[in-house]
Amino acid sequence: xxxxxxxxxxxxxxxxxxxxxxxxxxxxxxxxxxxxxxxxxxxxxxxxxxxxxxxxxxxxxxxxxxxxxxxxxxxxxxxxxxxxxxxxxxxxxxxxxxxxxxxxxxxxxxxxxxxxxxxxxxxxxxxxxxxxxxxxxxxxxxxxxxxxxxxxxxxxxxxxxxxxxxxxxxxxxxxxxxxx
Ligand SMILES: [Zn+2]
Numbered sequence: 001x002x003x004x005x006x007x008x009x010x011x012x013x014x015x016x017x018x019x020x021x022x023x024x025x026x027x028x029x030x031x032x033x034x035x036x037x038x039x040x041x042x043x044x045x046x047x048x049x050x051x052x053x054x055x056x057x058x059x060x061x062x063x064x065x066x067x068x069x070x071x072x073x074x075x076x077x078x079x080x081x082x083x084x085x086x087x088x089x090x091x092x093x094x095x096x097x098x099x100x101x102x103x104x105x106x107x108x109x110x111x112x113x114x115x116x117x118x119x120x121x122x123x124x125x126x127x128x129x130x131x132x133x134x135x136x137x138x139x140x141x142x143x144x145x146x147x148x149x150x151x152x153x154x155x156x157x158x159x160x161x162x163x164x165x166x167x168x169x170x171x172x173x174x175x176x177x178x179x180x
Contacts, residue, residue, distance in 0.1 A: 015050035016175035020168055032127050035059050035105040036161040039129075042069040042082065043107045043168050049074055053168045056082035056106040058090040058099070058123075065102070066090035082106060083114035087121050099123045107165040109136030109158075115144045118154065125155040129165035 022044050025037040035057055042055025046069035058066040066089035071080040083106055091097045103125040104118055110128065115137035118126055131140040138145055138156055145154050 015047075016172075016179055018044055018047040018053075019171065020044055020047070023164075030059075030062050032105070032157060032160045035064070035103070036107070036127060036129060036165075038064060038067060039082075039105045039107050040161060040165055040168065042067055043165065046070045046082070047168070047172055053172050054082045054106070054108050056086040056104060058086050058102050058104050060090070060094065060099075060102045065093040079113065081111065081114050083110050084117055087117055087123075091121065097121060103127060105160075107161075108132055108169065109138055109140045111135045112137045112144070119144060119150060119152055122152050123154060125157070127157040127160050129160055129162045130169065131158060 022041040023037045025034045038057045039055040042057065043053040044055075046055060047053040051070045051073055053070070055069040056067070057064050066086040068082050068085035068089060070082045071085065072078060083104060086104065087099070090099055090102060099121045102123050104123050105127045106129070108128065108130045109132040110118060110126070111132070112135065126138060128138070133140045135141055137143065138154070139158065144150070145156065
């Protein structure tokens, strides 16, 4: 683990600085909005390292057992999406690849790879903020969860903190386009 940096110190590599601040939800109400706020904060960390601002956390028994953000560019690894990294962390944390009782919170609908990995990890529930009609595979572009032969099905909740997470993504791409 790299050393923690002071909260407001930008980790920006070369991209546009992130104009959004992290949010601090009450620890007392651990609902979907609470965990999605933590995923949103991961998205801000992604932006601060000049990555597409997508974040994920995994909850088990009311606790966060994994938190990650997209690291595709910094790692040079096409599989380094927030969800994949979080699934790996979660499995390590509980010592079991089966995440049957866990909920994945992610700021954007999972892509084909991440939707597949989430199914293969037998995650109980997926909560996502923003639908992705191009690449989303849990209802946006297609729905892997609806494959009739698959014997595990995810419970899905859509649209939690949608506006906030969408604003973060849209602002990032707008500023990147201006920069280009
Ligand atoms: Zn993905």
